[in-house]
Amino acid sequence: DAGVTQSPTHLIKTRGQQVTLRCSPKSGHDTVSWYQQALGQGPQFIFQYYEEEERQRGNFPDRFSGHQFPNYSSELNVNALLLGDSALYLCASSLSKTGGETQYFGPGTRLLVL
């Protein structure tokens, strides 16, 4: 049973560029959440996708957008990258019918913006 997978593992971009991060949820899970974790901080909730719709969103600007596909996989897009977007981006999946209680995290994508 594959767990949550994310790609790529590392990424280097320059300011102003755009980036797309990908996530495949744990088998059987239908909900995907994205988090940003800056160095030395806890993960901060970006948004959550269920049934291909953004169900809720944290305090992040519109430069952060996402998508969920029919197979429940998801993408996180960040436009007009800023230096402050450098962070570990975590994807987590859960099962909606259980209330999304336990979330299973992927290994993350480390993004460095120069």
Added chain:
Amino acid sequence: SQQGEEDPQALSIQEGENATMNCSYKTSINNLQWYRQNSGRGLVHLILIRSNEREKHSGRLRVTLDTSKKSSSLLITASRAADTASYFCAPLRTGANSKLTFGKGITLSVRP
């Protein structure tokens, strides 16, 4: 906010000792979860305790929950060097808009 606040921020102990970590929160919850994060990697779910439970065990882990004080503690007994990691608590109110909200976590160092 459902965010938990972990205490202490950092903890250093000798292998074999017990580690106690605390979490406080401000709103009513349905459950509280503890996660572990090894350096620079994803979070791993450790244990979930529901609001109607007071104590729960899983291997060397013991979690308590006091909803009247809005606090929880995670005890790791007989610690090992491999327990070195960051630990986060996540109080949760379940429902359609449930989401995990994390604090800064506790950095646990277990010296061999």
